[in-house]
Amino acid sequence: MLYFAFRRFVIASGLTNLADGVAVVAWAWLTSLLTRDPLIIALVPVMLRLPWFLCAIPAGIVTDRVDRRRLIVAMDVLRALAFGGTALAIFWALPLAEPPDTGLSSPALFTVLILAASIVGVAEVFRDNAAQTMLPSLVAHDDLEHANGRLWSVEMVGNALIGPALGASLLAFALPLPFFVNALAYLTAIFLVAGLKGTFRPKSNGPRNWRRELKEGFAFLRDAPLLRALAWITGFWNLFFHMVLIALVLHVQENLGVEAQVYGLILTGGAIGGILGSWSGGWVVKRLGAAKTAQISLMASVPAFLAIAFVPGPVSLALTLGVFEFMGILWNTVSVSYRQRTIPDALLGRVNSLYRLLAWGMMPVGLFLSGVIVRLFDGIVPRETALILPFLVASFGAFVLGLLGWRVLGRGFTRSQTRP
Numbered sequence: 001m002l003y004f005a006f007r008r009f010v011i012a013s014g015l016t017n018l019a020d021g022v023a024v025v026a027w028a029w030l031t032s033l034l035t036r037d038p039l040i041i042a043l044v045p046v047m048l049r050l051p052w053f054l055c056a057i058p059a060g061i062v063t064d065r066v067d068r069r070r071l072i073v074a075m076d077v078l079r080a081l082a083f084g085g086t087a088l089a090i091f092w093a094l095p096l097a098e099p100p101d102t103g104l105s106s107p108a109l110f111t112v113l114i115l116a117a118s119i120v121g122v123a124e125v126f127r128d129n130a131a132q133t134m135l136p137s138l139v140a141h142d143d144l145e146h147a148n149g150r151l152w153s154v155e156m157v158g159n160a161l162i163g164p165a166l167g168a169s170l171l172a173f174a175l176p177l178p179f180f181v182n183a184l185a186y187l188t189a190i191f192l193v194a195g196l197k198g199t200f201r202p203k204s205n206g207p208r209n210w211r212r213e214l215k216e217g218f219a220f221l222r223d224a225p226l227l228r229a230l231a232w233i234t235g236f237w238n239l240f241f242h243m244v245l246i247a248l249v250l251h252v253q254e255n256l257g258v259e260a261q262v263y264g265l266i267l268t269g270g271a272i273g274g275i276l277g278s279w280s281g282g283w284v285v286k287r288l289g290a291a292k293t294a295q296i297s298l299m300a301s302v303p304a305f306l307a308i309a310f311v312p313g314p315v316s317l318a319l320t321l322g323v324f325e326f327m328g329i330l331w332n333t334v335s336v337s338y339r340q341r342t343i344p345d346a347l348l349g350r351v352n353s354l355y356r357l358l359a360w361g362m363m364p365v366g367l368f369l370s371g372v373i374v375r376l377f378d379g380i381v382p383r384e385t386a387l388i389l390p391f392l393v394a395s396f397g398a399f400v401l402g403l404l405g406w407r408v409l410g411r412g413f414t415r416s417q418t419r420p
Contacts, residue, residue, distance in 0.1 A: 005196050006138040006147065012192035013131065014154040016076065019083070019182040021163015022170065024267065026178040027117065028249045029171055029260050030090070034110050036101045038378075042246050042371035044117050046364045049242070051121040053361035059129045060353025061213055064346065068130040068137075068200040072193050075127035080186035082119040086112060087179035094175065129356065133348040134200055136340050146282055148337055153278035161271035168264030202346050217350030220343065226412030227342065227355065230294075230335045233405045234359035237301065237331075240394035240401075242366030244305060247374065247390040252317070255384050262314050269318025270325040277329030285333055291413035294334045295406050300327040301398040309391035369393075 027048070031041045063071065089112040097105040104110050139147040170177040221228060252258040252266065285293050304324040311317045343351045370390040378386040 005198060008192050008196060009131075009134075009138055010151055010154050012189040013151060014158045015185045015189040015192070016079075016127075016158075017155040018158030018163050018166070019079075019185040021159040021161075021267075021271075022167035022178045022182055022185075023083075023120075023163075024159070025164045025167035025260065025264055026171060026182075027113070028246070029168075029263075030175065031110070031113060032249060032253065033096055033099055033175075034106055035099050035104050036250075037103070038246070038250055038374040039371035040104065040110075041249065042367045044113050045242070045246055046367045047114050047117040048121040048124075049360070049363035049367060051118070051125045052356060052363060055122055055125045056129070056353045056357035056361065057214065058353075059126045060217060060350040062126065063130050063133055063349030063353065064202050064213065066201060068134040068349075069193060069196055069198075071130040072127050072134070073190050075123040075130070076186045076190045076193070078123040079120050079127075080183045080190070082116040082123075083179045083186065084183035086116040087176040087183065090176040090179065096175075125356075129349060129353050132336070132340070133345075133352055136345065136348070137198065137200055148281075148333060148340075150278070153275050157271070157275060159271070161268050161275060164267035164271070165261075165264040168260040168262075171260050202349070213350060217347060217354050220347055220351050221354050224342065227339065227351075228358075229405070229408045229412055230338070231355045231358035233298065233401060233409075234331075234335060235362040236401050237298070237398065238360060239362040239366035239369075240301065240305065240397045241328075242363045243370040243373075243390040243394045244308060246367050246370040247387060248308070250374070251387045251391075252314075255387055256314060256317070258314055266314050266318045266321065270321030272325075273322030274325035274329050276322075277326040277333075281330055281333035284330055285337075289413070290334045290338065291410045293330050294409045294413070295402075297327040297331040297334075298398075298405055298409070299402040300324070302395055302402060305391050305395035305398055309388040309395075 027044050028041065031044045035041060089109060093106055093109040096109075099105050135147060135151070166181075167178045170181060221231075249263075252263050258266070288296070301324070304320060304327070307320040308317065308324075311320055339352065339355060340348070373389050373393060374386050377389055380386075381389075
């Protein structure tokens, strides 16, 4: 019965990640139809990721107090409403005017996008924290690598394999359509999660006091050096990755001359690598060990970021993203499984949220820096060069991060395995 619940949980996660994959293309591409200013384009994904910095700690406290299943359902309701409302706003704004180089062709529609992205971002923080802390209640601890691998494979199929290509096709058919489809996907996921049987509220150890609970979470993370190191490394890696992510939209449009459908297929190439990583992650970790797997996957970002800047066309870019996503999933297999196994269930929401505050709170910084770099150098260097500068900066940053993290990871995992 428990594993039946896990399968239902996985299907619901697949649907929400399908919606996320559709949104990866829809948010950025729609914004690029309102303006060609890279800094303005970056604002929508910034609003999607900023809640990871602002809301991670409250999400952790709430997750350790309430039924995690009900929290997931409530957040998916919010996301369904946000996407449905955005679809209606786009429909009313059609036809769109030509996007200006600076400023906006439709400030009202852009305001709706910003508000909707903020709601979706806040809901994602609470939903993802609840889902990740709920997983150990659905499977045995010895099966966490396997369960995470299967969960990520389904998520990657939706988020990066089918979602972007579907989102691009829906955009080509009708601009509001991806947002309507997302609303339907979240409604279906709500039905699946709401029907799960079991107890998903963590046990209370006494009267609730949010200050005391927060101190307990800080104390656990403070006394867990490897967990802290994983959080900081993941945070800076996410900063560099999101510098690349926002620059990629304009790079493929202007430097490679790619349309929305082809862009979706490029992201699909990355998804295939991620799926292969999710299937083989547990096997790789057993063969190489957690330390070596984490070290190699971290350093692989350096050549990957460089290749994204210089590969000549869509096929080579898709292959590059495939390798990149494969290594990224290996990192997640190590770091997330270690976190779920190490942190007690009663503390899992709080410590997980503090971890993700460090690991995910850097995302909006990377998105903003990407737009700033392109804006500053556009005109000083040719436009096509300015568009790849975020990739070069990210590659150098990943190189420094890899050098600093290599020894820390080796020592940390060795000590955690030998500790009585």
